[in-house]
Amino acid sequence: MLLSFLLICGNGGAQGVTRTDPFLRQMPTQTSPTLRALPAVPRTAPSTPSSVNLAATPQNATFGNPRSSSSGDQTRIVFDLSPGVTYTLVPSAAGLTLGIQGARVVPMLTASLGSSVSGYRAGSGQVTVNTPFPLSSTAGWQASEATLASGNRVLILDVGSAVTGGASESLRALTRPPSTASVAAPAPLSAAPTPVQPTSTALARSGSLNQLPPGDLVKSSVEAPLAPASSSLDSARPSALTGRVSGQPLGVPLSAPRFSTAPGFTRVVLDLPPGTSYRIEPHALGVRIHLSNIRVRPQNAQDLSPELRSWRLEPTPTGSQLDLVTGLPTTPGSGWRAQVLAPMPGNLQAQLAIDLSPALANLTPLPAAERRLAAVPPSRATSGAALLALSAAVIRPRVVLDPGHGGQDPGAVASVMEKEVTLAVALRVRDLLRPAGVDVVLTRSTDQALDPVKSKDLEARAQLAGSGTQLFVSIHVNALEPQKALRGYGIETWWNPNHPLSDNLASLLQRRLIETTGSFSRGLKSNQPLAVLKNNRVPAALVEIGYTSHPVDGLNLQNNNYLDRVALGIAQGIRNALTSGTGAENALQNAGNSR
Ligand SMILES: [Zn+2]
Numbered sequence: 001m002l003l004s005f006l007l008i009c010g011n012g013g014a015q016g017v018t019r020t021d022p023f024l025r026q027m028p029t030q031t032s033p034t035l036r037a038l039p040a041v042p043r044t045a046p047s048t049p050s051s052v053n054l055a056a057t058p059q060n061a062t063f064g065n066p067r068s069s070s071s072g073d074q075t076r077i078v079f080d081l082s083p084g085v086t087y088t089l090v091p092s093a094a095g096l097t098l099g100i101q102g103a104r105v106v107p108m109l110t111a112s113l114g115s116s117v118s119g120y121r122a123g124s125g126q127v128t129v130n131t132p133f134p135l136s137s138t139a140g141w142q143a144s145e146a147t148l149a150s151g152n153r154v155l156i157l158d159v160g161s162a163v164t165g166g167a168s169e170s171l172r173a174l175t176r177p178p179s180t181a182s183v184a185a186p187a188p189l190s191a192a193p194t195p196v197q198p199t200s201t202a203l204a205r206s207g208s209l210n211q212l213p214p215g216d217l218v219k220s221s222v223e224a225p226l227a228p229a230s231s232s233l234d235s236a237r238p239s240a241l242t243g244r245v246s247g248q249p250l251g252v253p254l255s256a257p258r259f260s261t262a263p264g265f266t267r268v269v270l271d272l273p274p275g276t277s278y279r280i281e282p283h284a285l286g287v288r289i290h291l292s293n294i295r296v297r298p299q300n301a302q303d304l305s306p307e308l309r310s311w312r313l314e315p316t317p318t319g320s321q322l323d324l325v326t327g328l329p330t331t332p333g334s335g336w337r338a339q340v341l342a343p344m345p346g347n348l349q350a351q352l353a354i355d356l357s358p359a360l361a362n363l364t365p366l367p368a369a370e371r372r373l374a375a376v377p378p379s380r381a382t383s384g385a386a387l388l389a390l391s392a393a394v395i396r397p398r399v400v401l402d403p404g405h406g407g408q409d410p411g412a413v414a415s416v417m418e419k420e421v422t423l424a425v426a427l428r429v430r431d432l433l434r435p436a437g438v439d440v441v442l443t444r445s446t447d448q449a450l451d452p453v454k455s456k457d458l459e460a461r462a463q464l465a466g467s468g469t470q471l472f473v474s475i476h477v478n479a480l481e482p483q484k485a486l487r488g489y490g491i492e493t494w495w496n497p498n499h500p501l502s503d504n505l506a507s508l509l510q511r512r513l514i515e516t517t518g519s520f521s522r523g524l525k526s527n528q529p530l531a532v533l534k535n536n537r538v539p540a541a542l543v544e545i546g547y548t549s550h551p552v553d554g555l556n557l558q559n560n561n562y563l564d565r566v567a568l569g570i571a572q573g574i575r576n577a578l579t580s581g582t583g584a585e586n587a588l589q590n591a592g593n594s595r
Pocket residue numbers: 404405411412418476477
């Protein structure tokens with residue numbers, strides 16, 4: 001490390017400023033950067049994490065999953081800053097490179113984040129934001145930090161050929177001068193603005209970046225949380241969401257929808273004047289928003305993002321409607337989310353935000369009444385051994401839960417660490433099943449493997465489902481390599497033909513998991529022998545509860561409400577299996593009856 005070239009920014013300025021959302025605020029007040037040469041002493045975070053969220057603890061801190069939006073040729077990128085994270089900023093002819101300390105960088109490779117970001121590459125402690133124009137220490141970019149109303153700290157990068165400022169005083173970063181080594185890097189050196197993308201046209205009309213829609217998932221400015229439409233596919237629960245913006249109609253026409261994107265995620269924002277009524281209706285091809293008490297000008301556009309194939313705004317006999325056609329699965333309970341954001345200061349228009357991502361799941365807290373499992377009746381002992389062992393001919397059903405990986409084997413690592421999430425879910429499932437009368441055996445209840453050798457570890461897990469065990473359920477988290485990260489999302493359940501009832505168990509688990517989480521269903525899989533399943537003597541299944549490599553699914557897996565919902569889905573699936581004759585003991589009985 002070339003310590004003598006490291007410059008550290010002062011830590012004053014905007015530290016005390018609290019903002020609701022980086023996309024809704026004014027541009028951060030910029031003072032000319034005063035870069036002082038100081039030893040590179042990483043700063044530690046002043047605050048401790050306020051929640052028990054898996055991702056928020058310092059040892060699990062991650063960096064990545066940027067949100068972005070563009071206005072003209074200017075692109076804003078926002079990163080969450082976990083406590084304890086420090087970073088270096090190195091501008092070059094090819095873009096900006098961030099060296100990250102104190103957090104694991106979420107691997108990701110994507111072609112574009114907006115009009116002025118031609119590439120995004122993250123992994124191995126580093127994030128590179130490529131620009132189609134060269135950066136100097138003060139030209140082409142500006143970096144600042146802000147604190148959201150939620151208390152979360154964010155890093156805001158603005159890039160554009162006309163942007164100036166470089167690093168602001170508020171940064172905790174260590175900033176290095178432009179890298180001379182990178183000047184020779186093969187990159188487009190033209191400082192001419194890049195062609196304006198269709199998404200940017202609407203944004204540009206709104207004037208400045210402080211008008212941009214929030215590409216953020218913060219809840220702090222939510223006036224009326226609507227998300228998601230329905231926690232299940234139960235037809236008795238209406239999936240359409242309705243509302244009305246308070247106040248008298250002003251007679252002004254609706255302005256064009258605004259858009260912001262992040263990898264795997266698109267947000268559409270409608271600025272609704274007072275008096276406007278809306279009704280949101282999801283359907284197989286997307287989301288339709290019915291509007292009344294508002295005039296609209298017919299308009300449409302195509303190919304805005306992978307999540308938004310096209311949109312069309314047009315008058316109807318009863319008012320008007322906005323059709324959002326998604327290129328990816330949409331159901332009443334998944335693939336989209338709606339919320340109403342409070343009007344910005346000095347503006348009467350409410351902002352209706354429709355989020356589109358095939359990985360959006362139900363993150364609302366489970367109602368208290370649904371946090372319990374109905375009792376599982378004791379099963380009749382049907383085998384001779386059990387009858388001999390027990391004077392009463394009833395036994396508590398026994399289930400083995402297997403939190404995947406552990407110890408030296410972290411499993412998949414990106415937004416979350418697989419071994420931590422699988423254990424967190426298994427403990428929740430245990431806590432649901434035990435009060436319901438189920439004897440739960442965990443293959444591990446701490447961060448450890450059963451054997452340092454992987455094959456022996458898997459064998460030992462399967463062996464725990466011995467005589468007297470009715471079911472075995474293994475819990476895992478999925479992942480794809482960074483280049484394919486956006487293609488993997490949702491839940492799938494695996495079974496092997498180790499037992500005639502394993503497919504029954506898998507199908508019950510999958511169904512209940514999709515109901516409780518609203519996740520995209522990847523269905524049942526059985527085309528690979530999995531050691532922990534194929535060696536099992538009882539009905540066994542393996543659930544993959546989401547993709548840590550997907551930016552939106554990764555956020556789901558960091559969310560305790562999501563983990564509660566996953567656990568409830570697994571527990572309900574197990575309960576259904578036990579009460580419907582899918583357990584091992586019942587298999588013997590069934591086999592006997594059929595002979
Ligand atoms: Zn795994």
